[in-house]
Amino acid sequence: MKYQENPPNAAALMTSARSFGNYDLPGAVADLIDNSIKAAARKVSITCLFNGGAPTLSIVDDGYGMSAAELVAAMRPASTNPSAERAPDDLGRFGWGMKSASFSQCRRLTVISRQKGGLSAATWDLDDIDSWRMVVYDEQEAFALSRGLPAKGDGTEILWEKCDRLSENATLGEEAFNSLVAYTRSRLELIFHKFLSGLDGAKKLTISVNGLPLEAYDPFYRSHPATQPLEKEDLPLNGSIIRISPFVLPHYSKLKLSEHDRLGGEEGFLRNQGFYLYRNHRLIIHGTWFRLAKFGELSQLVHISVDIPNSLDDVWKITVDKSDAQLPAALRKRLTQIIEKLRSQAARVYRNKGARLDRPGTVPVWSRTVRHNEIRYSVNREHPLIASILEDDESGRISAALKLVEQAFPVGTFAQDASADISRIHQTEADPRRLLELAETVAGATLAEVGDMKEVGRRMKDQEPFASSWTLIEDHFRNKGWKLV
Ligand SMILES: Nc1ncnc2c1ncn2[C@@H]1O[C@H](COP(=O)(O)OP(=O)(O)O)[C@@H](O)[C@H]1O
Ligand SMILES: [Mg+2]
Structure with a gap:
């Protein structure tokens, strides 16, 4: 018996990495923003250009950047072991995010980073990968590439080129591209709303898309006087704490139609009821009952925020693209009870509308x-x-x-x-x-x-x-x- 090396074919493996997870454009960009947040960035600027059908996307942050050695490690597929312990504020998970998110949208990924004055840059190009060869630039070349970075200080730019998925192989017109960018913007306003407004102790972050700053979009409408926040509850699980914060949203009678529609999101109120799962303040999934309850008209005002730390990733089975999770069995019973209570509360909100016979000054039916x-x-x-x-x-x-x-x-x-x-x-x-x-x-x-x-x-x-x-x-x-x- 002997050992024989049997490495994967580089191009084939990287091509299959393109479909790891199930990224859409907002999901892929969100994964890069997670890295910026981990790198303590305060500002992230996203530029998404149509370029006459050859779109590019760049994400620049002012985080602590990477040294040349760190950049090489970061570019490596599966750069960190998923079972290694993560810092509590780390939004990463499998050591794949930057690569799989990028290649879900493009074929050429360049990362340019400045740390303590030193510039480094590298490129993976799926059309020129041979047996795992990556382009690494010297200081001078890196400098030429660094125009997107802020003039001073640490920071990183991620650049996507050959965005075949974004252009759908050049069949996507400029108008459709623009609406994709608009969609991405509104998704990011939801996914990172706690960072954008500094809610619940999330460190405040500014994100802009094509120069326009994002505005936090709070799916619980905490700022509306008719929103009813209910008592929070902390559930222990495997030595960590899961925070449950239920809300009954305002009935439409208290809202303008535009507010109601915005709050309902694209899929409408009915689809957006249920749990909103946040991992380290970042929204992972929303509008699900984890099959503990059915979607119904009476429960559509019930939104429940669930905050989990990254130490529970395994238990929740967070996926590579951070778009899905599973409810740990230990929580089912308590959450079912919470839902029951809330549903009757929400039903009461409806019952009080239009059907009252005793409102002084109004004529009942x-x-x-x-x-x-x-x-x-x-x-x-x-x-x-x-x-x-x-x-x-x-x-x-x-x-x-x-x-x-x-x-x-x-x-x-x-x-x-x-x-x-x-x-x-x-x-x-x-x-x-x-x-x-x-x-x-x-x-x-x-x-x-x-x-x-x-x-x-x-x-x-x-x-x-x-x-x-x-x-x-x-x-x-x-x-x-x-x-x-
Ligand atoms: N914007 C950034 N600023 C600084 N470091 C970064 C940035 N993006 C990625 N990195 C580094 O690259 C590594 C790999 O990132 P990624 O592929 O997303 O995997 P993960 O986030 O799971 O570690 C990160 O752990 C981090 O060290
Ligand atoms: Mg990551």
Whole structure:
């Protein structure tokens, strides 16, 4: 028996590294920003250029940089062992990030770094890798390449060229490229929002894309007065602490449509409910229930922040691209309990909307009367919309239909459902757009009747279900150019 060396084919291995993880552009850039954060950078500038179909991307930071020897080590694939202990603020994981993130988007990676005045630079080019040969530049060459770096001080630039994935082999037009950049920008505003605003002790970081600074985007809308932060809880796991911070977000009635849409993100409110997992303040995954609960309209206002340290990477099975994790079994039970409590709280937020009968100064849709100790629910004939249709009810059919609806109200089933779990009953609209459509219809009909938009506003402001969502409706009408006041 003897030992025989059997190394991988360099080009083939590096090409397969292109599909390690499942990076999209924001995910790949985020992995490079993680390295900048670890290098204590305070400022990261990203430049993403279309270049007539040969796009390039550069990320410059003012972190502590690398020495020539460190740069060579950093360029090496699998540069650190994933099971080696990491500094608590380290956002890295497998020693692959810079390489696999870069090659997921480009074929040529150049790193230029200045540390204590010394410049070093190196390039991996997938088309010129032979048996693991890397280009290393001497000081003078490195200096020529260093124009992207700040004139003084330490820092690093990562440069992507031959961005075949970004140009989709030159089939991607400039417009599509620009929208990809815009998408990346908004993703980064979410992923790094704690760093951008210095929240929860994250060290403040400025990030800009093509010269424009990113603005923190807080998926919990902590700054809105109607956001309800609930009690935090620290769960111990394998000698580390996991912090659970639940929030019930404001109901749409308290928001403008633009705020509601921004908060919902691209996939909408419904998809964005659930857990937001942060590792060392950096958002890893969001909008998942880890299969502990189902996505539902009533729970869409529930967002739960989960903060984990990097010491628990193994337990959470953080993936190479830091885009996925698995819930440790030890946490399932407690988290399920937390979700249950929150869901009923969120359901209460909905129940209080539009369905209340007792808001002074507003006209409800339903009335509740008590006579001889008997309770009766009926449709309020004085509600302006109901009243207006009854005016034209010569045949009496509308009135008959209303009575029918009232008498057929399924009291028994309702009572059963309500006593089993009232938080499952969902009568009001979960989508503000549907309420706005209804409001437009009613406004149109009212206008035909009263002939004056101000009067329409005055009437609708006091009638349910519009009264409880007036912030939303007024803003929507104003955007349409309808002057209500
Ligand atoms: N912007 C940077 N500034 C300083 N050092 C860096 C930078 N980017 C990468 N490095 C160095 O390169 C190493 C390898 O990075 P990477 O491939 O992302 O793996 P990991 O982050 O898992 O260690 C890092 O551990 C770090 O030492
Ligand atoms: Mg890294």
